[in-house]
Amino acid sequence: MSITQDKVVVVGAGLMGTGIAHAFASSGFTTVLVDSNAEAADRSLASVAKIMVDGVRLGKVDAAAAIAAKARLTTLADLAEAAEGAALLVETVTENLAVKKQVVSTAAPRMLPGALIATNTSALSVTEIATAVADPDRVVGMHFFNPVHKMKLVELVRGLATSDEAIAKSRQYCDAVGKTSIVVNEAPGLTTSRMSAMAGNEAMWMLQEGVATAEDIDTALRMGFNHPMGPLELGDLTGWDTRLSVLRYLHSTLGDKFRPCPLIVKMVASGRLGRKAGAGVYRYDDAGQRIAGSGLKASVL
Ligand SMILES: NC(=O)c1ccc[n+]([C@@H]2O[C@H](COP(=O)([O-])OP(=O)(O)OC[C@H]3O[C@@H](n4cnc5c(N)ncnc54)[C@H](O)[C@@H]3O)[C@@H](O)[C@H]2O)c1
CATH class of the missing domain: 3.40.50.720 (NAD(P)-binding Rossmann-like Domain)
Known part of the structure; x- marks a missing residue:
């Protein structure tokens, strides 16, 4: 059958x-x-x-x-x-x-x-x-x-x-x-959430440290590794509030390598949750389209 x-x-x-x-x-x-x-x-x-x-x-x-x-x-x-x-x-x-x-x-x-x-x-x-x-x-x-x-x-x-x-x-x-x-x-974050949380967090640490602009960090992953989206664009789509709660859970279960970047905590506190809020790492117009050149830079953090 x-x-x-x-x-x-x-x-x-x-x-x-x-x-x-x-x-x-x-x-x-x-x-x-x-x-x-x-x-x-x-x-x-x-x-x-x-x-x-x-x-x-x-x-x-x-x-x-x-x-x-x-x-x-x-x-x-x-x-x-x-x-x-x-x-x-x-x-x-x-x-x-x-x-x-x-x-x-x-x-x-x-x-x-x-x-x-x-x-x-x-x-x-x-x-x-x-x-x-x-x-x-x-x-x-x-x-x-x-x-x-x-x-x-x-x-x-x-x-x-x-x-x-x-x-x-x-x-x-x-x-x-x-x-x-x-x-x-069975393990916290399975494979995908664990990897994605790690990449999004690391991208935020780089942004906070001024290693590169948001646009350049995303371009690096899209063009250098063929990822369909950069980690900051993806975080904006998922929502940084969701990202933060996953990171806090992984931090509590898997240890310090998942300590949430302070910039994520600050963004969530300020309501910059991502695309759904009209602003995250990037800003979005009323139609949900990203506004060119709106990515956070270390100089404005
Ligand atoms: N949203 C995602 O991207 C995603 C991805 C993978 C896994 N998940 C998981 O999938 C599950 C559902 O997520 P979702 O985003 O579809 O949620 P959702 O809120 O869109 O849908 C949940 C549905 O369950 C129904 N429901 C609640 N209690 C019920 C009950 N006792 N009997 C019958 N129906 C009941 C609700 O009425 C609602 O329609 C969650 O466990 C979530 O963690 C979500």
């Missing part, structure tokens, strides 16, 4: 759940999207439809395939009902341990025997989430990236109890939805 005949339940119809549900439905899986907020589920279906329409318009997806994919995706408010007969659950609800444990403990007994339970958590412990189910060996981290329809990577996270079989099955699901998976043992 093909893996795409498996029933998949995605719990949490927010930013990530929308992308994940789209990925499974458009790869042939019967997909049920669950959210405790009916409006969120409706908004999510509309967003999935938009991704599909854009895909057809750009010639990336065949219209008939998009219509078939849309038909494979349904929503349900009741998690227990949705979980009946499911082979895979991907929880992507709000980043809160108690909420996530509640979701997996409700779903687990209703799914197929041995079904896989995946969490898309960015920073919580897979090992701890797994304590909410009777057989924690089938719980795995499946960390997708935003926007899911564009980003190829999934970090599979092995908790203390996660079995080899669960990792192997997770890899099959990632292959089936066209993603490249890597396996990471």
Whole structure:
């Protein structure tokens, strides 16, 4: 039997759940999207439809395939009902341990025997989430990236109890939805957040020390290493408040090499949070476009 005949339940119809549900439905899986907020589920279906329409318009997806994919995706408010007969659950609800444990403990007994339970958590412990189910060996981290329809990577996270079989099955699901998976043992920041936090922090230290202007630091990484964005541009996009909380967490768990650069602390205190605030390392106009030459320089810090 093909893996795409498996029933998949995605719990949490927010930013990530929308992308994940789209990925499974458009790869042939019967997909049920669950959210405790009916409006969120409706908004999510509309967003999935938009991704599909854009895909057809750009010639990336065949219209008939998009219509078939849309038909494979349904929503349900009741998690227990949705979980009946499911082979895979991907929880992507709000980043809160108690909420996530509640979701997996409700779903687990209703799914197929041995079904896989995946969490898309960015920073919580897979090992701890797994304590909410009777057989924690089938719980795995499946960390997708935003926007899911564009980003190829999934970090599979092995908790203390996660079995080899669960990792192997997770890899099959990632292959089936066209993603490249890597396996990471549970650790703060996994691979991506840890590297990205380090690069963004180091770029800020260089800016603070006057090593180069913001524009030149970003150009160095884009042109010298072929990164699609520089670390300061990326920090503006992510938000320096989010960056700072990740850095503080990594500092507390991994030590002094993640000590947040004081310039980040100062920027967050002053409200220069990034693109969403109209100003971060760079300034942005009302349309969210970067204003040329607006990058911070050591001389003005
Ligand atoms: N935003 C990102 O870039 C990103 C990237 C990777 C991983 N993540 C992780 O993905 C998860 C979701 O993030 P998001 O940005 O999509 O959040 P979001 O706030 O956009 O969506 C969360 C959704 O979960 C729903 N929800 C909350 N409790 C629920 C419950 N008990 N049952 C059903 N639905 C419930 C909410 O109504 C909401 O629609 C988090 O764990 C986050 O850390 C986020």
